[in-house]
Amino acid sequence: MAKLKIGVFGAGRGMTMIHQLLGNPYADVAAICDKHRPTLDRAGKAAEDAGVKVELYERFDDFFNADMDAVVMANYAHEHAKFGIKLLNSGRHIMSEVLTCASLAEAVELIETVERTGLTYAYAENYCFFNTTYEMKQRYQRGDIGEFMYGEGEYIHDCSSIWPQITYGERDHWRNRSNATFYCTHSFGPLVYSTGLKPIKVQAVEGVQQEFMRKLGDRSGSFGVELITMENGGVVKSIHGGLKREPGSVNYEMYGTKGSMETDRWEGGNLHVYIEGDRNCVGEHTKYRPEFTIKDAQGAGHGGGDFFTTHYFIRSLLGDEDAKKNSIDVYMAVDMCIPGILGFRSILNGGNAVEIPNLRLKTERDKYRNDTFCAFEESAGDMFVDAMTMQPDKSETPDEVYAEVRRRWLAGEPG
Numbered sequence: 564m565a566k567l568k569i570g571v572f573g574a575g576r577g578m579t580m581i582h583q584l585l586g587n588p589y590a591d592v593a594a595i596c597d598k599h600r601p602t603l604d605r606a607g608k609a610a611e612d613a614g615v616k617v618e619l620y621e622r623f624d625d626f627f628n629a630d631m632d633a634v635v636m637a638n639y640a641h642e643h644a645k646f647g648i649k650l651l652n653s654g655r656h657i658m659s660e661v662l663t664c665a666s667l668a669e670a671v672e673l674i675e676t677v678e679r680t681g682l683t684y685a686y687a688e689n690y691c692f693f694n695t696t697y698e699m700k701q702r703y704q705r706g707d708i709g710e711f712m713y714g715e716g717e718y719i720h721d722c723s724s725i726w727p728q729i730t731y732g733e734r735d736h737w738r739n740r741s742n743a744t745f746y747c748t749h750s751f752g753p754l755v756y757s758t759g760l761k762p763i764k765v766q767a768v769e770g771v772q773q774e775f776m777r778k779l780g781d782r783s784g785s786f787g788v789e790l791i792t793m794e795n796g797g798v799v800k801s802i803h804g805g806l807k808r809e810p811g812s813v814n815y816e817m818y819g820t821k822g823s824m825e826t827d828r829w830e831g832g833n834l835h836v837y838i839e840g841d842r843n844c845v846g847e848h849t850k851y852r853p854e855f856t857i858k859d860a861q862g863a864g865h866g867g868g869d870f871f872t873t874h875y876f877i878r879s880l881l882g883d884e885d886a887k888k889n890s891i892d893v894y895m896a897v898d899m900c901i902p903g904i905l906g907f908r909s910i911l912n913g914g915n916a917v918e919i920p921n922l923r924l925k926t927e928r929d930k931y932r933n934d935t936f937c938a939f940e941e942s943a944g945d946m947f948v949d950a951m952t953m954q955p956d957k958s959e960t961p962d963e964v965y966a967e968v969r970r971r972w973l974a975g976e977p978g
């Protein structure tokens with residue numbers, strides 16, 4: 564059987580997927596696109612070193628015409644739906660990096676495009692595939708802790724030292740403009756993936772922007788917190804953003820009617836489980852390091868998670884039913900993402916609850932079909948709301964700030 568021809572759009576984070584694909588027995592990297600030539604050349608060199616011939620493109624429109632069966636989308640986080648819809652309409656399967664979409668209107672269009680084309684959409688939320696979070700899913704689905712009552716997801720990552728390397732001094736870079744609750748799927752996603760529950764309501768707050776990020780050109784709250792009610796009445800607290808803690812904190816807790824599970828705050832890779840017996844408040848606590856379900860994941864980035872997203876995507880395209888079951892489809896991807904968009908609406912309403920639609924239901928779609936509300940002006944049109952709207956200091960960031968960040972990026976200096 565001929566190997567699948569895979570395109571990679573965006574060769575920064577996209578390098579991770581390129582490395583996962585080089586040497587894959589079922590798929591070849593066929594084309595890579597990045598408008599930044601040095602990044603593109605670095606990716607081309609990695610392929611060449613592995614003996615794989617790839618076409619390199621700086622422009623998306625040229626890449627679009629390349630011979631590809633599927634595309635890995637590692638371009639800007641707020642443009643995945645926009646470009647993904649074009650690719651699906653041209654007959655290509657897609658795997659999307661985080662985030663899913665910029666607005667509710669895009670969520671509706673993305674879902675309808677996947678339904679109409681019948682092609683594969685996979686969401687690369689790699690935090691669902693740690694040895695710990697994947698184990699939480701298995702145990703929850705087995706019923707070990709009973710019915711979900713409360714959970715927490717935490718993604719604390721102070722990016723200030725790498726800000727020049729990830730925003731390049733571009734005022735309009737999505738990282739400088741995202742509302743504080745936008746990047747919510749690393750914290751919230753694993754709770755959705757484990758429980759399979761749909762979110763129905765969100766209340767959110769954001770942290771006050773701090774000087775150390777303002778000086779780097781960021782224009783949003785320092786962190787976002789979403790309180791999300793799930794369809795069974797359970798509640799999730801999702802927090803993410805740049806707080807001071809090294810190494811960063813990636814943690815999950817789940818409480819059910821028969822017990823609880825949580826990751827280890829300082830010793831990553833461990834899972835704590837409490838299971839209650841027949842008597843209230845009497846049970847057993849165990850702590851262990853879950854094994855990877857596939858040994859090849861050992862050593863892959865993000866606690867092995869980077870292996871599984873690409874692996875399940877490729878295996879799904881080959882018709883592997885187990886891979887399809889493990890992969891995150893477009894409905895779940897939207898469930899993980901839209902609480903962050905609607906969370907911003909809640910922040911603007913002083914933290915009041917905002918309903919989260921179930922966009923699997925065609926009857927719920929019309930209300931959101933034209934809802935372009937978001938903090939990205941080019942996607943939002945007249946529904947644009949600046950991410951700084953609720954911040955105490957909304958003063959403009961001078962051009963010199965971005966010039967200095969750019970200088971540091973080019974000089975390889977930290978933020």
Ligand SMILES: NC(=O)c1ccc[n+]([C@@H]2O[C@H](COP(=O)([O-])OP(=O)(O)OC[C@H]3O[C@@H](n4cnc5c(N)ncnc54)[C@H](O)[C@@H]3O)[C@@H](O)[C@H]2O)c1
Nearest residue numbers: 573574575576596597598599623637638639640660661662
């Ligand atoms: N899952 C994870 O652990 C993880 C980690 C890092 C980044 N990400 C995600 O990966 C994506 C990429 O992030 P990044 O860190 O590489 O930074 P980024 O968003 O700045 O990089 C995007 C890359 O795509 C290129 N690009 C964007 N639009 C383009 C266009 N229209 N034409 C040609 N090239 C274009 C840029 O030049 C850049 O190299 C983002 O969506 C981010 O959220 C995920």
